[in-house]
Amino acid sequence: MTSKKKKVSIYDIAQRLGVSASTVSRALQDHHSIGSEMKRLVRETAEEMDYKPNRVALSLKLGKNNAIGVLVPHINRNFFSSVIEGIEQEAAERGYDVLICQSNESYVRECQLLGALSQGKVDGVIASVAAGTRDVSHFNRLAQYGIPLVLFDRVSTEVPGVMTVTVDDYRGAYRVVEHLYEQGCRRIFHYAGPQHVSVWKHRLEGYCDAMRDLGLKVGRDWIVYGETIGREDGERMIRDILRMRQKPDAVFFTSDFVALGALVEMKKHGLSAPRDLAVAGFANEPFDEWITPSLTSVEQYSYRMGGLAAKMLIDKIDGETPADIVIEPRLIVRESSEKR
């Protein structure tokens, strides 16, 4: 049976010392109007009584929480957990707590959580839009409450006052296509994600423009518009390809997971990349370099992205006006696409 000590407040310290609470408060803040002898005394007593400031009271008084909310589609996805890790690192350094919640890609859940985040616990929000979200107006409420918002990766510019940090998906996709071209590929297909999501839209645009610039005409069935981006989608696409008369010599998948499914399915049919079909993905998931063949992909610097998003948000909270950030992605060529 551990005796729960009652929490000690500045009043307890004040009483013990026979001074007023405000003196204690000031001493603890190293206020100039307090004598050094008094300061020492107060600090020692605080230490001795195991005093911990109550941050909730502080928040209420100051109207500042030193906390940011993070809203992501899923916590347990390498990309997002890596971003969160970056956020936490930066936030911790600047004395901020991080409150996380996940939308599970659901629009309804996202609305609820934004509601909860408007209830005064956080000074700002970092979010990435759920795949189920088409109308982003629920994000506006934050601005109405004066809560700054940073969107990362899956962003929307339709939210007034929003700040964004993104990777240049267009450039990343463009480079993938260039690379496949350099490997001798000409019939380059693309598995695209839902087009209401910014990143997948930009990757498709990068693909299209690169193809055009390279003088390659995109056939009518060269682009697959996926509803989801799971491994099964990649498997299905390979099966579909096997039934085609005119097969592609490369596929650029908008996600590593889809590409992974494709590689697995290819193996099942005795096909190998890049010999039978060059394959590239996007996101540089950790498994990319462990699988066989290793997977060509695009690094998004997710950890850095998180750090930048947090910095941006906290700077904004501190009254600055940070500019949007676009991170330059990096093409990482691996076995799945390197013809020699």
Next chain:
Amino acid sequence: MTSKKKKVSIYDIAQRLGVSASTVSRALQDHHSIGSEMKRLVRETAEEMDYKPNRVALSLKLGKNNAIGVLVPHINRNFFSSVIEGIEQEAAERGYDVLICQSNESYVRECQLLGALSQGKVDGVIASVAAGTRDVSHFNRLAQYGIPLVLFDRVSTEVPGVMTVTVDDYRGAYRVVEHLYEQGCRRIFHYAGPQHVSVWKHRLEGYCDAMRDLGLKVGRDWIVYGETIGREDGERMIRDILRMRQKPDAVFFTSDFVALGALVEMKKHGLSAPRDLAVAGFANEPFDEWITPSLTSVEQYSYRMGGLAAKMLIDKIDGETPADIVIEPRLIVRESSEKR
């Protein structure tokens, strides 16, 4: 220029309606003493004025935050982010916020963060001990403040009043050894992690006991006591093995990452699992089934673990006294160890 509306409080509603704040407060809480007409009126006005309750004020008043703190070594590790996902899910369902922080495996950081978590923002803490931690007495402070603590995976029973949820590492390891034995392996080595960490200690014990029960004598250099558990460690161990006169026919690695390093290094030397050496890991990381050969491992049900930890903690906060939980692990046999 968006006009930041000033936040509306119950006083604003009260004023508008010409009633007192307490009436509004009660109406909003659906208190029985308020007439249904009044309730309707208050609720409509609240809606109209876009009122959001201030949860910070609520916390201060009630001395309850509806928030739990989560302290893990790393956010961006599949195991931990999966646990966190489970925690968030359960917490959200029960109306709790989740505050995350990471110790980066550092003892000092863990101390600091526990200090921060004692500052009244959370009603309870879920944590997994940093690898750098040998003395766990810093966890005691939480109990002193009446903040319940659940430790998961890497636990310590030396913390008074602590609750734990773990996977039965001993059993998991035991089964791995049994399985390798059934595959015909007799010279089964073990790569162990730092022994001050509960999970690695228990896995080693499971290994030792299984070997004994199977009548296999463990040679003096069969157990490698690793300081770290990274891929490099696995690579190094393979190189060491290659220099041995009497080689093992199987290695049980206490971590999938070490096993992964081993498989990669083996490939480099033209060796393949399980033909030349059967390999098994622990944790069932997602990449286990994608790599070649796929890796035999032990599933820990991390997502469930998170949910259970959160349930346990919140039950405790609600005044119940939950019992410790031990999750039964599951051996997942894959190519790396299946002789046929």
Next chain:
DNA sequence: GTGAAAGCGCTAACAA
């Protein structure tokens, strides 16, 4: 250099 008092937004005794 220090204290008294107000107040952040809310709830809950106590009164009426």
Next chain:
DNA sequence: TTGTTAGCGCTTTCAC
């Protein structure tokens, strides 16, 4: 059924 009041723990004007 409703209003008044105190107070959660802290900071900060204002007065001394």
